[in-house]
Amino acid sequence: MQEYLIKDIKVGLKHSFEVNITELQMQYFLEISGDINPMHLDSSYAKSKGMKDKIVFGMLISSFYSTLVGVYIPGKYALLHSIDISFVKPVFIGDKLVVEGVVSSVHELFHQIEVNATIRNYKNEKISRAKIKIGVLND
């Protein structure tokens, strides 16, 4: 886990990590959220609506922004303020994703940073983007 303090963080600081999307993650998310929409559970239904297969929960995908913030940028001293998320393309079970964040602004007075984040699939297609505001606590 990274342990950046506000004084250590500069515009352009970047981190990334990879995740694999599994059926088990889908089952856990279903149990936690109670989202029983068939687009996420029923392949036949999803295909009837033009999808390749049932699609992964968008909020499951966005949970990796939590990891980006809490583990990488800034890591230990993070306090999440806000996230503005867009979902650009669907994600399917078995997809390998790359989550990346780049610091776009640092406000030392408020101990707040802004991170532009993206998630891409194995084809390097952007499947989600987010603007994240994060407070940075003192050690």
Next chain:
Amino acid sequence: MTKELVFGKVQEIFRDIFDDDKLVIQDSTNSSDIDDWDSLNHINLVVAIENELGIKFDLGELSSLKDVASMIELILIKLNN
């Protein structure tokens, strides 16, 4: 920059931050008048004002930004110095 011009810019920033195109601020407008004017949106307001007007507030000045009039007054002081 005149007070009227600064007021107009601050008005637009408030509308953007609070996502309300019809929001009309007055000199006396403060956090009690706008439901979403919480601590996080106060940061968003101050940062947006700094970025829009090219100024920087000091830590000691933040506590004085209690209403629109005090914001405008401090902005004008910074712009004219």
